[in-house]
Amino acid sequence: MWRDAVLIAGRDLRIEARSRVALWQVLPFAVLTLLLFAFALGPRPGLLAQSAPGLFWLAVLFSSVLAAQRSMAIEGSGATRDSVRLLGLDPAGVFLGKVLALLAEMVALEAVLLGGVVLLFHVTVTSWGVLIGACLLAAVGLCTANVLYGSLAGEARMRATLLPVLVLPVVAPVLIAGSKAFSASVAPGSGSGARWLGILVVFAVVYSAMGVALYGPLEES
Amino acid sequence: MRRTLTILGVASVALVALDVILGLWVTPPDADQGELVRLVYLHPALAWVALYLAFGMAALCAVLYLWPRTRSMRFDRLSASAVEVGVVFIGLTLITGSIWGRPTWGVWWTWDARLTSTALLGVLFLGYLALRRVPADPEVRARRCAIAAIFAAVDVPIVHFSVVWWQTLHQGATVLNPNLTPTIHGLMAWTLLLSFIAFTTLFAWMVLMRFQIEELRESGEDVELTRALEARRAEGVAS
Structure with missing residues (x-):
């Protein structure tokens, strides 16, 4: 399973390195979202810093859907799905491979967005451990849920509009827990972020397990 | 089937009418809430149908479809019918709750755990309908929808226990409380019970009706396909 996962992750990342869709489309979209949030709220630094946890995670969520669309488009292009099946690859391995490739993109995206929030919204992080932990755990949860629902959404022509409707309500716990953990990391006196990290762990584990179990049946079409 | 539908249809209309008469004119106003209490003969029964009957049935039928021994397209159609009716009922639940919330809490909507998780449940099942x-091929679609229904139904226990797990404005369970000791009595309790029976009957009628429409639609598609194939064959023979 893991060998197949590494194979698929390598393939997806190679395609990404050549096409650079994430770099030239998803990343600019993420940064643009941050700028638009700031335009909507006005230039008051206090308000922006206060809203930063929620805005950061909203930008991550929207961008993750865009990145997942791209990842699933690779699977749906040409006869890729049939080729993968004919190669006899383990569906669980294919799922994990897609998650790993998407995870690499999401971590890079989160790093850029985090830098943007710190610089543009004047956020002072006091507990980097909680924030980085939340970012990594949330990225795992978002990637697993997006790949799973991307597969559920089916054909490419419908996926563009259907995937956000399916996946955004499901990842609401990531938005809530991520925002709370972010708030805890900028104001340590307001409470520990451990509880919220725990929710992110549960979400990531549940969706990873469901993806490993269900990706095969979903791709049988 | 037609006879069952007729009986259920007549019974549900009669029971809902009786519930309206008892709820609006016969039962007394509440000591604290006054006339506002009359929404209690509507709102909890609507929530009961949406959350437990409709989405519970959708999840159960989805499991039965996915289980190889019980796999049948009838379960897929039944699941879809239950979700469609459930989405209508959950919308009505939110609307009636909002009407009650405005004079009681002073707002049409508040970010309470029960309200938020209920709205989320509605959106999840709207995604199912989308x-x-x-x-897609009917079997592929049925498999995807079955998995989506089970995923969405995970929110049902969260909605139910939200008033226990979190501090909420929404009151705790009155009838289905953890000790199963309903704190309502007299004519009000009987009218409340009637509302549950009336809307359960209405739900059964609507689901069966929707199920029958779906079966007719699919058999109609088969008939149309056969007719088109025969027409093409006839053209081939003629030429």
Whole structure:
């Protein structure tokens, strides 16, 4: 399973390195979202810093859907799905491979967005451990849920509009827990972020397990 | 089937009418809430149908479809019918709750755990309905929708226990409380019970009706396909 996962992750990342869709489309979209949030709220630094946890995670969520669309488009292009099946690859391995490739993109995206929030919204992080932990755990949860629902959404022509409707309500716990953990990391006196990290762990584990179990049946079409 | 539908239809209309008469004119106003209490003969029964009957049935039928021994397209149609009716009922639940909330809490909507998780549940099942409209092979669509229904139904226990797990404005369970000791009595309790029976009957009628429409639609598609194939064959023979 893991060998197949590494194979698929390598393939997806190679395609990404050549096409650079994430770099030239998803990343600019993420940064643009941050700028638009700031335009909507006005230039008051206090308000922006206060809203930063929620805005950061909203930008991550929207961008993750865009990145997942791209990842699933690779699977749906040409006869890729049939080729993968004919190669006899383990569906669980294919799922994990897609998650790993998407995870690499999401971590890079989160790093850029985090830098943007710190610089543009004047956020002072006091507990980097909680924030980085939340970012990594949330990225795992978002990637697993997006790949799973991307597969559920089916054909490419419908996926563009259907995937956000399916996946955004499901990842609401990531938005809530991520925002709370972010708030805890900028104001340590307001409470520990451990509880919220725990929710992110549960979400990531549940969706990873469901993806490993269900990706095969979903791709049988 | 037609006879069952007629009986259920007449019974549900009669029971809902009786519930309206008892709820609006016969039962007394509440000591604290006054006339506002009359929404109690509507709102909890609507929530009961949406959360437990409709989405519970959708999840159960989805499991039965996915289980190889019980796999049948009838379960897929039944699941879809239950979700469609459930989405209507959950919308009505939110609307009636909002009407009650405005004079009681002073707002049409508040970010309470019960309200938020209920709205989320509605959106999750709207996603199910959207997924159902994606053109695909019927069996592939049925499998995807079954998995989506089970995922969405995970929110049902969260909605139910939200008033226990979190500090909420929404009151705790009155009838289905953890000790199963309903704190309502007299004519009000009987009218409340009637509302549950009336809307359960209405739900059964609507689901069966929707199920029959779906079966007729699919058999109609088969008839149309056969007719088109025969027409093409006839053209081939003629030429």
